Amino acid sequence: MTARTADLSDGHLPRPGRLSDVKGWFFTADQLLFDWFLARQEDRAEPGDLLELGAYLGKSAIFMGARLRPGDRFTVCDLFDSPAEDASNSKEMAKSYATLTRRAFEANYLAFHDELPEIVQGLSSSVAQHVEPGSCRFAHIDASHLYEHVHGDIVTVRDLLTPQGVVVLDDFRAEHCPGVAAATWQAVTGLALRPICITPTKFYGTWGDPAPVQAALLAWLTGREGVWHEVQEVNGAPLIRLSAKNAKEPAHPVSRHRTEAARDAAPAAAASSASSASGARTPARAAASRPAAARARRSPARRLAVNVLPPFITKAVVAARRRSAAR
Template sequence: MTAPLAEQSAEHLPRPTRLSEVKGWFFTADQLLFDWFLAHQQDRAEPGDLLELGAYMGKSAIFLGARLRPEERFTVCDLFDSPAEDASNSKEMRKSYATLTRRAFEANYLAFHDELPTIVQGLSSLVSDHVDEGSVRFAHIDASHLYEHVHGDILAVRKLLTAHGIVVMDDYRAEHCPGVAAATWQAVTNEGLRPVCITGTKFYGTWGDPEPLQEALLEWIASRGDIWHEVQYVNGAPLVRLSAKGAEEPGHPASRHTSAARTVRRSAAQSPGASAARPAVRRPAPARGAVRRVARDVLPPIVTRALVRARKRARKR
């Protein structure tokens, strides 16, 4: 019998060979935006570390870790196997994350990276004890869905962010997480949080000036041509709304457990001459009887009758 997940070592847990094999919800639009915001900050040499509150199985953490600069620190805070201190939070943990363990997170993360991030195992309210104020340039909040906890996470992250830092709120509009929506928009109306953009699952905001970010973001969207967007106004301020269905995803971190054979096959398939080397496949033309049956099925009856009469006259000749 297999040992419970919590008792297995990281070495014996399944090893993902691509990011899509890691459990979690991290869609194309948000991968593109994470990548864009981090690259935009790097292009402007903006200093700061990375922070994630709530890691689940590590999907977004793996993505963030690949964008970490050598001099930066990446901190991940999650309860993992620790019990929550209040009954409502414990109930949510049992319902939503019954299989979540720190070992599973570490196994997934180490499948893509040589070193783990700094891990704070406990309530997200503890993160301020481990991260310096004004030291974070990008923070992803995806911990508790309960209003009082999310509200506290937002206030804590506000102190931890740099002047131009970005905060991302997950599940800001999900029907099963009304507390997240309430805390997010309350921060906009009461705490000075300024929206930059939104996707179907995440809210992106800053306590700095959002207009230069929005201008640069819109230029980037226009240059790609595969991202739908619109600009709405909330309380007189612009808000970019976007969707990336069918858009090309950014480069994912490569798994350390991808087999050599799979790598060779993928490289061969992606090589410039790969398509030219394949013989052309000739599809047989449909039989005349099949064409006639299709014509009979799809053409109007008056046209079908005319074709039948014409065919009979041709046979008599």
């Protein structure tokens, strides 16, 4: 991993205080499932690294990074602000990801983590040059929406996963990118990809045996508040379908900006509390401590002047009253 500290002084970059502040499409159901799959792999001491193809501004990568174990490698591959090599891909980048830059991704990621992942800036087809075959336990494909690219990414990831590794495909059912759906289900029928479950936006599968994973997932889902699920049969095999419209998002990861804000606020809150305890007069307390007669001195005419008349007339009226009172 590349050691890097976060530069928190650049006012031109966003300072996300929580994951929801990072722009992107990573919804509650998928946050819960990413967390469950990665935690299960950790509990079972399954070997392997993490991989993401297509990062946008880092929302899902930040989440995956929170489950990175010591010694694991996390590789993120994205074009970022590099030009695409074909016209159709360039058109899609310009339409959907015009604000995408590597610097924005790094700023967001470093708001939550001390080190950046291994970043491959380039086409997703180049990732095999940087990641060893059979080395990844979890891969998230969210790069191009074009059929030929998604198909290529699936084939590449198949070779990079461990035997029981899990692949997640984004936008497998979105109407604006039918190429993803075609590549996903073709992998099921023609490349032996075996479905585990689906959410409204993502497909989860494996080239290993999905049965133990599905059994464990169903046990976890049973009775879980805010999460709905059912089991359907697709291509002769069970498929879990779930949604989590009323569920709470996982509590992690936590932004360093949020913790720093809390740390900075603590001395001020303590000083305010001490000041109140010692009887120090804040503006509000000072106003409250004035004698009632003094607060009542404003006549109806003066209150009207303060609230209605232009400021320069009000000032003149007040000055005249002060001169009259001083005589």
